[in-house]
Amino acid sequence: MIRIGLRPAGIGLSALQYGILKIPIFTVSNLVEIRDLHFSYGDRPILQNLSMDFPRGKLIAVMGGSGSGKTTVLRLIGGQIKAQRGTVAVNGDIVNQLDTEGLYRLRRKMGMLFQFGALFTDLTVFENVAFPLREHTDLPEELIRDLVLMRLNAVGLRNAAGLKPNEISGGMARRVALARAVALDPALIMYDEPFAGLDPISMGVTANLIRNLNDALGSTSILVSHDVNETFMIADYVYFLSAGRIVAAGTPEEMRHSADPYVKQFVNAEPDGPVPFHYPGKSLAEDLGLEGKR
Amino acid sequence: MTMFLGFIGGFVLDVFARIGFVTRSFFGLLGKSPGALRRPTLISEQVHFIGNYSLLIITVSGLFVGMVLGLQGYYTLSQFGAEEKLGQLVALSLLRELGPVVTALLFAGRAGTSLTAEIGLMKAGEQLTAMEMMAVNPIQRVLAPRFWGGLIAMPVLAAVFSAIGVIGGYLVGVQLIGVDEGAFWSQMQANIDVRRDIMNGVIKSFVFGIAVTFTALFQGYEAQPTPEGVSRATTRTVVIASLMVLGLDFVMTALMFNK
Numbered sequence: 001m002i003r004i005g006l007r008p009a010g011i012g013l014s015a016l017q018y019g020i021l022k023i024p025i026f027t028v029s030n031l032v033e034i035r036d037l038h039f040s041y042g043d044r045p046i047l048q049n050l051s052m053d054f055p056r057g058k059l060i061a062v063m064g065g066s067g068s069g070k071t072t073v074l075r076l077i078g079g080q081i082k083a084q085r086g087t088v089a090v091n092g093d094i095v096n097q098l099d100t101e102g103l104y105r106l107r108r109k110m111g112m113l114f115q116f117g118a119l120f121t122d123l124t125v126f127e128n129v130a131f132p133l134r135e136h137t138d139l140p141e142e143l144i145r146d147l148v149l150m151r152l153n154a155v156g157l158r159n160a161a162g163l164k165p166n167e168i169s170g171g172m173a174r175r176v177a178l179a180r181a182v183a184l185d186p187a188l189i190m191y192d193e194p195f196a197g198l199d200p201i202s203m204g205v206t207a208n209l210i211r212n213l214n215d216a217l218g219s220t221s222i223l224v225s226h227d228v229n230e231t232f233m234i235a236d237y238v239y240f241l242s243a244g245r246i247v248a249a250g251t252p253e254e255m256r257h258s259a260d261p262y263v264k265q266f267v268n269a270e271p272d273g274p275v276p277f278h279y280p281g282k283s284l285a286e287d288l289g290l291e292g293k294r
Numbered sequence: 295m296t297m298f299l300g301f302i303g304g305f306v307l308d309v310f311a312r313i314g315f316v317t318r319s320f321f322g323l324l325g326k327s328p329g330a331l332r333r334p335t336l337i338s339e340q341v342h343f344i345g346n347y348s349l350l351i352i353t354v355s356g357l358f359v360g361m362v363l364g365l366q367g368y369y370t371l372s373q374f375g376a377e378e379k380l381g382q383l384v385a386l387s388l389l390r391e392l393g394p395v396v397t398a399l400l401f402a403g404r405a406g407t408s409l410t411a412e413i414g415l416m417k418a419g420e421q422l423t424a425m426e427m428m429a430v431n432p433i434q435r436v437l438a439p440r441f442w443g444g445l446i447a448m449p450v451l452a453a454v455f456s457a458i459g460v461i462g463g464y465l466v467g468v469q470l471i472g473v474d475e476g477a478f479w480s481q482m483q484a485n486i487d488v489r490r491d492i493m494n495g496v497i498k499s500f501v502f503g504i505a506v507t508f509t510a511l512f513q514g515y516e517a518q519p520t521p522e523g524v525s526r527a528t529t530r531t532v533v534i535a536s537l538m539v540l541g542l543d544f545v546m547t548a549l550m551f552n553k
Contacts, residue, residue: 078427107429118424120416132428135435
């Protein structure tokens with residue numbers, strides 16, 4: 001069982017949250033901490049009252065149906081968007097208070113795998129992986145070559161180094177993007193739906209790579225997904241989100257045996273439950289004009 | 295009445311907000327330029343991509359425009375018995391007006407649309423977001439080198455257009471119609487002023503380069519990240535850039551040749 005949500009002893013969260021005490025609200029054991037987070041697009045709330053912990057060295061999954069706010073959590077951690085209320089702390093830095101310079105400094109310690117890879121289509125596989133190394137280091141060309149080939153070897157695509165992204169399959173593109181995301185040995189790796197649209201073999205390969213890279217690099221991973229089997233296979237801890245709120249959290253084993261109706265419906269892929277099959281509105285009888293004829 | 299005034303007020307505020315946003319984006323791009331200028335390889339790649347690939351359309355168009363100038367010029371000049379002035383007419387028309395303006399219009403259609411589509415598709419494919427997440431500023435890494443590439447390529451392309459246009463005028467006027475070759479070149483040489491005619495043309499093409507390239511990049515960067523959004527942005531690039539070129543040409547011509 002991993003430890004989630006440790007705070008300095010004797011200090012109440014609310015006092016820290018509102019800045020009454022000038023003590024950072026992050027804890028040493030957690031790389032990422034989210035506290036009382038509210039985020040909305042205009043009047044439409046996406047995340048409400050969200051508090052989450054992501055302990056160092058662990059692989060934490062954030063699961064939930066489409067539109068539950070999973071990807072928004074990643075975007076908030078990466079500083080792509082800013083929350084209206086609450087805090088997101090990464091390694092002690094409050095992301096939503098950082099200026100552009102600070103945000104870029106923080107992002108150098110992050111790697112992100114996008115849903116469809118987001119590879120640079122005008123560059124080869126090799127150049128894609130070399131991109132962050134070239135941008136952020138002054139390493140000699142020979143060393144960059146060795147580092148890139150090692151990264152590509154780790155994802156099994158060393159021999160595809162010379163190909164362009166349009167010459168490789170979707171699964172391979174995802175693996176190249178993975179190699180690029182870990183090129184600078186990031187402390188935090190975020191995965192946005194890494195299994196979406198992959199065949200079972202590619203899915204298994206990607207899942208194992210995510211776990212192995214997390215352990216080999218000693219980094220912390222946040223995995224956003226709705227693929228139950230692959231995620232449960234590799235995650236240390238799982239958060240379930242629904243309509244922008246955490247509805248359940250625990251180890252994959254706990255979630256498998258959870259009595260929570262939402263988790264049960266999600267894990268067992270049941271068509272009806274707390275997430276209704278029918279879009280809310282009028283009944284079929286009303287629509288067919290049968291309501292008054294009973 | 296109040297609603298009407300409110301509508302007008304809202305419209306004016308929106309226009310000012312838009313102008314402010316575009317101006318801020320332009321200076322933001324200029325602010326990121328030193329970082330791009332420190333990496334000349336990125337800029338030379340763009341000069342090649344934007345400039346070299348536009349050469350064919352520029353040279354062919356230049357040739358035909360020059361040939362038409364030769365025909366039309368001869369027709370008009372011959373009515374006054376001033377055919378020997380054809381070289382001067384062709385060169386002045388190209389250097390002062392047609393070279394920079396037509397090149398800029400073609401540049402907007404060829405390179406501008408390609409820049410907008412490229413940036414728009416990069417945005418739609420999350421490539422720009424991926425870059426930001428790698429702590430690489432896309433304005434500095436992607437937009438600024440393209441901006442400077444366009445800025446360098448545009449005056450060179452305009453010069454090529456004018457040079458080929460003069461050859462077109464020569465082919466029609468001298469070789470086809472039979473205007474005296476010595477008069478054609480000597481009138482051109484004697485009446486073209488380097489500062490007043492050539493330099494002003496270069497300044498014009500430089501300004502058009504800024505206008506067209508910035509418009510193309512801005513439209514791509516601000517495009518809706520959907521196929522429809524990119525297509526609309528590409529169309530906007532051609533319309534806005536072309537109108538800007540024509541408007542700026544009028545203003546600059548009034549300022550440069552107001553004697």
